[in-house]
Amino acid sequence: VELRGGAKKRGKSSRNRKRTSTGSLKVRGDKDKEKEEDSGVVAEGLKMYKKMLPLTRVYISAVVLFTTMGLVLGEELTQQFLALDPTRILYGFEFWRPFSAAAFLGAPSIGWLMNGYYLVNYGSSLERAYGGAQFVIFLLSQMAVLSIVSALLGQPFYANSMITAMLYVLSRTMPKQKVKWLVMTVPYWFLPIGLMVADILQAGNAMAAIPHVIGMLSGHFYHFHKFIWPKMGSGGEDWLVAPDFLIRRFDGDSSSDKKAKIAAALKKSRKRGKGRKLGGKK
Numbered sequence: 001v002e003l004r005g006g007a008k009k010r011g012k013s014s015r016n017r018k019r020t021s022t023g024s025l026k027v028r029g030d031k032d033k034e035k036e037e038d039s040g041v042v043a044e045g046l047k048m049y050k051k052m053l054p055l056t057r058v059y060i061s062a063v064v065l066f067t068t069m070g071l072v073l074g075e076e077l078t079q080q081f082l083a084l085d086p087t088r089i090l091y092g093f094e095f096w097r098p099f100s101a102a103a104f105l106g107a108p109s110i111g112w113l114m115n116g117y118y119l120v121n122y123g124s125s126l127e128r129a130y131g132g133a134q135f136v137i138f139l140l141s142q143m144a145v146l147s148i149v150s151a152l153l154g155q156p157f158y159a160n161s162m163i164t165a166m167l168y169v170l171s172r173t174m175p176k177q178k179v180k181w182l183v184m185t186v187p188y189w190f191l192p193i194g195l196m197v198a199d200i201l202q203a204g205n206a207m208a209a210i211p212h213v214i215g216m217l218s219g220h221f222y223h224f225h226k227f228i229w230p231k232m233g234s235g236g237e238d239w240l241v242a243p244d245f246l247i248r249r250f251d252g253d254s255s256s257d258k259k260a261k262i263a264a265a266l267k268k269s270r271k272r273g274k275g276r277k278l279g280g281k282k
Contacts, residue, residue: 055135055250056123062103063116063159070104078104083156084147098147101157102139111202115163118195122166129173132250133242138169138222141240145218155211160199164215165222168192172223192216 049057070078084101088094105115127135142165146158155161175189186194196212222240229236 052120053124053127053132055127055132055139056120059103059123059139060116060120062099063105063119066100066104067106067108067112070107079156084150084158085156086147086151098143101147101150102143102159102162104157105159106157115160118163118167119159122163122170125170126166129170131242131247133246136246136250137240137242141222142218145221146214149214149218153210153214155214158211158214160211161215161218164192164195164212165219167195168216168219169223172219172227192219 049060052060066082069082073081082097082100082104084097085094089097105112105119123135126138130138139162142162146161146165150156150158150161171188171191173188175187177188178185179188179191181191181194192212192215196209196216199208199212200206202208226238226240230238
C-alpha cells in the first residue's frame, strides 16, 4: 500500500530481521556462516576424539559418561551411586564403583577441562610409550592401589590421583629432562609437585594436596615394582608384565612373537654379507 508522498509501507521481513551489535541489519548469509562454524567446531572435536589412542579414548568417554550422570543425578545422588564405597562393593556387588571413582572429575568447569586435557595428554603418552597391553596393567594396578588408599583416607573419588600417577610415572622415565612449567623451566620430576602446588593455590586449601600425594605414592608403587625391583640384586621379578593374551589383543603380537621377530631380524642382518679378512685379497 502506498502512503502519501510516495512512501511504501515497510514489510514484515525487514522489520523482523535481526540486527548486529552495531545496529546494522544482519545479512542472511551470516546465519549460514554461523552454522558452518558450529559444524566445523563439532567436526574438529570428533576428529580429535577419533585420533586418540583406543584406551585413552575409552577412558575419556567414561569421564564424559559419569559427568553426564552426575549432572542428571545431582550432587547427593552422585555421591550415593558413583562414589567409592567398599561395603557396597563387597556386600552389594556394586562393582562399577572403582571405575566411576576413577573417571568422575566433578561438575563441568575450567578445572574439569584442564583435568580432562591432562588425562588425554598423559594417558596418550603412557599408552604410546608402553603399548596398550601394559597400559591396561598400569590402569588396573593403579585402580587397585588407589581404591585401597582412598577408602582408608575417606576419598570418594580418585580421578585426580590417577592423573597425578600417570604424570609421576612419565616423569620418572626422564627425571632430569628440562621442561616448561608456567613461566619456568624445571626438571621433569618436579611436574607432579608443580601440579599439586597449582591446585593448592587455586583451592586456597592445603587439603587439595591429598589426591596428588596419593597419586604420587600410587605411581611410585608401579614405577618401583616395574622398573626398580627387577634390577635389584635380590632377584626381584617383574610381576606387572602384561600377559600374552592382552598383548595379542591390544598390540597385535605376543611377547614370544616379538622376540622371534627380533631374532629373525638379527639373523637376517648377519647373513647380508660374508665379509672378508683385513688385508686379504678381493
